[in-house]
Amino acid sequence: MIQLWETALLLALATCSSAQSGEIFQFDQALSTLNQALVSNTGSTGGEVGYRREIHALQENEDEWNIYLLGFARFKEVEDSEPMSYYQIAAIHGQPYVSWDNDEPCDGCSSSGYCTHQSTLFPTWHRAYMALFEQALSLNAMSVAKQVTGNERGRYVRAAQCLRLPSWDWANLPLETADSFPRVFTDEEMLVSTPSGRANITNPLKSYVFRPNEDHSFMNANETYRRRNFTLSDILQLRADLWATLSSAQTYPDFSTEARLDGAGKGTESLNPSNLDAIHDHVHVLVGGNMSVVTSGF
Numbered sequence: 269m270i271q272l273w274e275t276a277l278l279l280a281l282a283t284c285s286s287a288q289s290g291e292i293f294q295f296d297q298a299l300s301t302l303n304q305a306l307v308s309n310t311g312s313t314g315g316e317v318g319y320r321r322e323i324h325a326l327q328e329n330e331d332e333w334n335i336y337l338l339g340f341a342r343f344k345e346v347e348d349s350e351p352m353s354y355y356q357i358a359a360i361h362g363q364p365y366v367s368w369d370n371d372e373p374c375d376g377c378s379s380s381g382y383c384t385h386q387s388t389l390f391p392t393w394h395r396a397y398m399a400l401f402e403q404a405l406s407l408n409a410m411s412v413a414k415q416v417t418g419n420e421r422g423r424y425v426r427a428a429q430c431l432r433l434p435s436w437d438w439a440n441l442p443l444e445t446a447d448s449f450p451r452v453f454t455d456e457e458m459l460v461s462t463p464s465g466r467a468n469i470t471n472p473l474k475s476y477v478f479r480p481n482e483d484h485s486f487m488n489a490n491e492t493y494r495r496r497n498f499t500l501s502d503i504l505q506l507r508a509d510l511w512a513t514l515s516s517a518q519t520y521p522d523f524s525t526e527a528r529l530d531g532a533g534k535g536t537e538s539l540n541p542s543n544l545d546a547i548h549d550h551v552h553v554l555v556g557g558n559m560s561v562v563t564s565g566f
């Protein structure tokens with residue numbers, strides 16, 4: 269098993285650009301390899317799979333960062349009637365409770381969305397969900413790349429093949445000079461390279477602007493945005509929660525979900541305090557997407 273992992277790892281290293289020194293630790297490597305089990309097709313041939321990098325590390329890779337922004341911007345332009353549109357995929361995560369790809373609730377089931385909060389299914393549900401998001405990003409990055417003509421085309425296609433959805437390490441202590449909350453989520457514009465030169469585009473990571481016909485009746489604004497209200501004390505709290513989860517949960521149910529499976533009644537007081545489900549919610553509340561008010565993934 270381990271040998272298989274190593275082979276896959278070497279392949280990945282040999283083909284997509286290798287990690288900057290210090291970026292990839294053994295744990296990340298194992299995770300990255302495991303991630304390949306949740307395959308999203310990046311359009312590459314020959315089995316090459318890039319790493320899922322922390323967003324600041326991705327930023328260091330000029331071509332992948334560029335195709336990430338261009339692909340993300342295109343992703344958000346896809347018509348909301350399409351199952352692979354940003355609107356429909358974001359709506360899987362929470363409000364508005366629209367049916368994804370016409371997959372209606374079963375008879376007698378509530379139409380309160382697909383999310384599996386307060387269940388041991390939550391972490392595994394969320395991983396498959398992110399794989400779908402990554403797949404949509406890849407398709408759009410590749411579409412952008414394939415529109416490029418001339419000498420530059422190979423470079424863009426290559427970057428799209430290697431691109432994977434980055435993570436944000438919210439538990440990382442910021443450098444004293446850096447903002448606690450990454451500016452890449454709040455800057456109005458981003459500088460990108462296009463075949464016809466450098467240009468500023470509206471930062472696709474900053475907000476989602478609903479089209480008038482898209483249901484956003486769950487909030488009294490036309491746009492969601494990331495909140496800057498993420499401080500050092502939030503980071504310290506999240507680190508403490510994470511440590512408590514990793515060090516005190518004795519069973520997978522305790523580790524994975526807020527729900528108590530020991531028969532205790534529902535209600536906030538009887539929920540498990542430290543687990544992946546709770547940390548996930550906490551991050552949403554702190555960074556926006558309006559998870560703070562209602563459960564929306566926008």
Ligand SMILES: *[C@@H]1O[C@H](CO)[C@@H](O)[C@H](O)[C@H]1NC(C)=O
Pocket residue numbers: 457459466467468
């Ligand atoms: C992009 O925006 C920045 C900041 O407003 C500006 O300094 C820069 O000249 C712009 N670049 C281009 C290519 O438009």
Ligand SMILES: *[C@@H]1O[C@H](CO)[C@@H](O)[C@H](O)[C@H]1NC(C)=O
Pocket residue numbers: 486487488489491492493556557558561
């Ligand atoms: C979140 O929803 C509330 C309630 O509808 C709204 O007032 C607020 O502007 C929204 N915030 C963001 C960040 O979208």
Ligand SMILES: *[C@@H]1O[C@H](CO)[C@@H](O)[C@H](O)[C@H]1NC(C)=O
Pocket residue numbers: 480488489490
């Ligand atoms: C949202 O956009 C509509 C037009 O589509 C406008 O009438 C309305 O005032 C906007 N709402 C807010 C809160 O800006």
Ligand SMILES: *[C@@H]1O[C@H](CO)[C@@H](O)[C@H](O)[C@H]1NC(C)=O
Pocket residue numbers: 495497
């Ligand atoms: C920032 O977070 C604090 C709690 O940590 C909250 O009381 C406050 O309302 C938040 N401010 C904004 C602008 O969301």
